[in-house]
Amino acid sequence: MVVRSCVSSRRILSFAAFASVYVLAFSAPLAPAQDAEHAPSEQNAVPSDVSADRPPNVLFISTDDLNHDLGCFGNPDVHTPHLDRLARQAVVFERAYCQYPQCSQSRSSMLTGLRPDTIRVYDLSTHFREHVPDVITLPQLFRQHDYFVARAGKIYHYGNPGDIGTNGLDDPPSWDLVVNPSGRDKAEEHLITNATARRGLGSSISWLAAEGTDEEQTDGLVTTSIISLMEANRDRPFFLAAGFFRPHSPYVAPKKYFDLYPLDTISMPEVARDDFADVPPIALASTKPWPWFGVTRDEARRGKQAYYATVSFVDAQVGRLLDSLDRLGLAENTIVVLWSDHGYFLGEKGLWKKQSNFERVARAPLIIRAPGMTDGSKAVGDNCSRPVEFVDIYPTLADLCGLTPPNDLAGTSLRPLLADPDSDWDRPAFTQVRRGRNVFGYSLRTQRWRYTEWGPQGSEGVELYDHETDPGEATNLAASPEYADQVAALRTTLRELSDRRPEP
């Protein structure tokens, strides 16, 4: 079994890859070549000599298509002990929202700190520098301040799994060094069961309970790479981005993670057709065939089982990263951010995947552990219920590290909520999605309400859901006279954003 990895950087002096063992050699300073089995043990861990006044490091953990079905977000059925551990040491943002519920649009927005309408990224192929060529991205800002900045795996968009092992739709000015691992999941795609045979693996419901170890999977290699980079750069400020490809389809993970979810414990939610009687058809346009992309109930259960297996696999990789921060004495001076580019349906409402404006897709995990701010404060382990946006991540990290960000960022620092998750907060969250060439749905989330308009001035439909009484968004209240005042107020706020969309 040959595991392949591509590394490129102006700072690299040497690169070596050997069959069966994944080895990286980095410069400045040179890291000892090693693999996961030969990583330093607790006994020979290097004691911390991190100065208290050194700017904090950032460990940025990105997941693909990870939804809220996690222990730390209140789902006891999904086995995520390491994310739960991180959550107990961090602030969990229960209401964090993507700006666009698809990979490239969400990632481009978050990493530039600008909304999709500003960077004009509405599809998977447009690079944000086509419209904002001189933008300073989040990692680029850290490079400008003499951090060592590197990624392994998917941070900007990649076709997943098609582009695994390549640079994908990367942004070279963002990085000092990049690592593009490719593991068994990629090499053994022929073993995957695809229940949606007409779909490519990236848009499929498909699964594989894989042979072999975590470290042979692409995401295991991402983890090993980031651990090596931590070790090599522990003596200077770093921004390291671990970009996991799972739980995005195909749902591939080592067998032991499937064993956590016996199939007879996996059920599918009942689908009520009348749930959609009050929903504009355009809101559902990404979900054909309905329900569940046309698979059988049993196939849907297997898909859900496999998705959860990949979640637990990614969770274990997060655990390896957190353990390494501890072992290297870096935890006390490293901000840890975990996020997912958007949420994900697993059969609720008969829907699967993303590209909608429903809560389950607009909402995605965001966890921030900020040493020195949350430790010892009442914020530690608290959940924050204020609506926040992924464009807030950029100004937050700049703020926490004392860096001056560009002055035109769309978001705001979450520092007040990290200090006290119950702080007053009146900012709403916006999510948008495009249908066809130029019809948009804009959605606004406040602490209580979700309000969505499709087409110009809502001409293709309007939705209003009361999350105090209807977290599953079963009843569209937009046409109810008793909510007219509420709709009017939310509409005004929504259109402050949607009316600014530039001409195509």
Ligand SMILES: [Ca+2]
């Ligand atoms: Ca994604």
